[in-house]
Amino acid sequence: MIIPVRCFSCGKPVGHLWESYQNATDKKKVMDDMGVERYCCRALLMGHVDFIDTVAEFKRA
Numbered sequence: 001m002i003i004p005v006r007c008f009s010c011g012k013p014v015g016h017l018w019e020s021y022q023n024a025t026d027k028k029k030v031m032d033d034m035g036v037e038r039y040c041c042r043a044l045l046m047g048h049v050d051f052i053d054t055v056a057e058f059k060r061a
């Protein structure tokens with residue numbers, strides 16, 4: 001859906017990193033550069049699928 005603002009496991013804010021992660025080709029490098037070191041936060045980014053726009057089509061106003 002939408003990337004969580006904070007990591008579920010450790011509480012590190014990761015929501016603002018999503019766009020740069022998404023646009024990057026070298027995912028490992030961009031995570032290293034952004035300081036995402038723990039595997040809980042890395043898994044959050046790697047496992048995320050952004051389908052809010054798809055869901056929004058079926059939401060009632």
Ligand SMILES: [Zn+2]
Nearest residue numbers: 007010040041
């Ligand atoms: Zn974490």
